[in-house]
Amino acid sequence: MAKNKFSKDWLHQHINDPYVKMAQQKGYRARAAFKLLEIIETEKLLRRGDIVVDLGSAPGSWSQVARERLVGPGGVIDGRIFALDILPMEPIAGVEFIQGDFREDAVLKQLENLLEGRAVDLVISDMAPNLSGVESADAARIQHVCDLALEFSRAHLKPDGALIVKAFHGSGFSQIVESFKKRFKRVVERKPKASRSNSSETFLVGRTLKA
Template sequence: MARNQKDFYYHQAQKEGYRSRASYKLKQINDRMNIIKRGDTIVDLGAAPGGWLQVAKELSGGRILGVDLQFIKEIDGVTTIKGDITSDETIEKILEFAGKGGVDIVLCDAAPNLSGNWALDHARGIMLNDAAFECAKKILKPKGTFVVKVFQGDLFKDFFDRVSAEFVYVKSYSPQASRSTSAEIYVIAKRFLTAPVRKNHLCAVEITGMGESGDGIAYLDDFVIFVKDAVLGEIVKVKIEDVKPNFAFAKVLEKLDKLPENQYLTPKYVPKTDGSFANFESESSEQPKKQKILRVRDRSLDIDNYVPPADEKDVEFD
């Protein structure tokens, strides 16, 4: 079955002029998740040989950049950079290409060189995913999209959670073009957050207005927070319950006599962009652990049992 599947997509790519069978993975991800819009500026990390670049150009028609340590043969209408995505020099080149606003979408279908040691290869894969993730946080526009290939294993859930902290909507999906024997799955993250708070953060605010639904309106710097069961003029300690790109929802924990000098009772959130990664040294020496490999075909998999807020329809992946 796997061989027949491989033959189909290989021959289809040859027939339609794509550089790799992986081109159909991006097509199917886009059909299912609606990630690419006309005119989007897109950066593909680890882009060689260029199959995803071809599809990105076809779907967007906008400005497309491919980055890889290897040379990428020229593609009409696509710019390429030979460089390391963890280096400041490469990041500067990407930002120069993108312009002041950043990019709309960051893609990464890269995989590490395999050694045959499962624990080591899985850890190397997650390190590569982290490198792409850190790069994405430096170059994405607010509300931008990040798509990355991840190999399932004991480190997958932690990586998924780290991505979930930075985007409004995060799901994972295995396209039909992935081989049935493969543990690969794609994490699709939409609406990159630049908010100064995250879920469960604590802060002190003054209710300076009231919304139409009866929620209090407060501000942290210029960031809007809607506070349930608050009264105009109150100063309250709140807990953040949900975060969107331009506002957050919170609940009152207690009333305060005055605003503290620093309203961020939990330190102001600043995305980690120093390029540091988790230490996987100990993982590489362990024997492969037994794990349940998730098999998903033609449907989305929500690792965190994501349920949109009751007042908001989840249309991001329609």
Template sequence: MKGPPPGGRGVTTRLRTAKGRSTASQKWLERQLNDPYVRAAQARGYRSRAAFKLVEIDDKARLLKPGARVVDLGAAPGGWTQVALERIGPAGKVVALDLLAMDPVPGAITLQGDFQDPAAEQAVLAALAGQADLVLSDMAPNTTGHAATDHLRIMALAELALDFALKVLAPGGGFVAKVFQGGSEKGLLEQLKQRFAAVRHVKPPASRKDSSELYVVATGFRPA
């Protein structure tokens, strides 16, 4: 799939303000109802609009190859897992790992645990029956509304995801992680450039324009 999802243009829905509903929740509901990616996700059976972010990243970077072994960190509710399964085909494997319980995704191996726990790392490798070709992370911490704090928190999470990826990736593998635009990506990028042949940023069209999120995409993993 390329470009915006079908149904991108349509009638704008406005909600009558319900008693007891805050202005913020009112705006959120209206945005959801008028979001073409939300409608397209529902039409295609994806569990979240975020699925289209991975679709668009992969259309550009060609990461999800048939038969690949993929790890989806912080996988709930499972939108990225669904896309990965579609693109790697029946010969591949997807392991979805989340700290919280999530509904199984048919075709994927769903694990519950903390990816920082060595036991979770071993469980992932056992489920894959080998090393991973790609590690995905769409994880983000709960935001505080303070841009500098939120940026530091997501960068710390991305660095932890990278640490996990370095332990489980096969030579030549890839890594994708969500980050926020800001001033402290330098340390993460330096680590990535030391261990991967190519590193770039991608902001997929499905990422809302008013969001500071973007994705770091690294390919060609070089083991130490």
């Protein structure tokens, strides 16, 4: 019974969510688009000519935002967007999608071939692991996902590049922030307006790699 009530409450909240309505109006695949929009506007990130990698990209709303930012006069994309996910993703014009697990060498090699030796300006990751409700296990899973994005960034970002990842407040969060501070000169936490108030999600932005 409680589960049914939770499902109904969630559905009611979802249907009446202004960001869900705005996402539908603007053609975004998910309301998460507005989270990225607010972060890149606040942090003044993502400009034409940039190379962007979207880790865990499906359903594609973050890639859609990146594409909008890179479109120049005449609708031509100035820059490159590479999106990766284990799940399939509907094509987005101008976004180069690789279906696979970027932890696997073959998938990473595919991306590196597309990059052709160029370093990346911005890595974005809205990835979240499947959570079990067991705090210690979930903390380890969340940290693992953030560490993967950090390692990828360390290997592929430009020295003045940036990384945006989704994390969650709670057990293990301070360790994730610490690992960011070891890698980046500037680290900030962002809770965009489109983040639901009852959600513990917080986005971390790391800028300028430490030598």
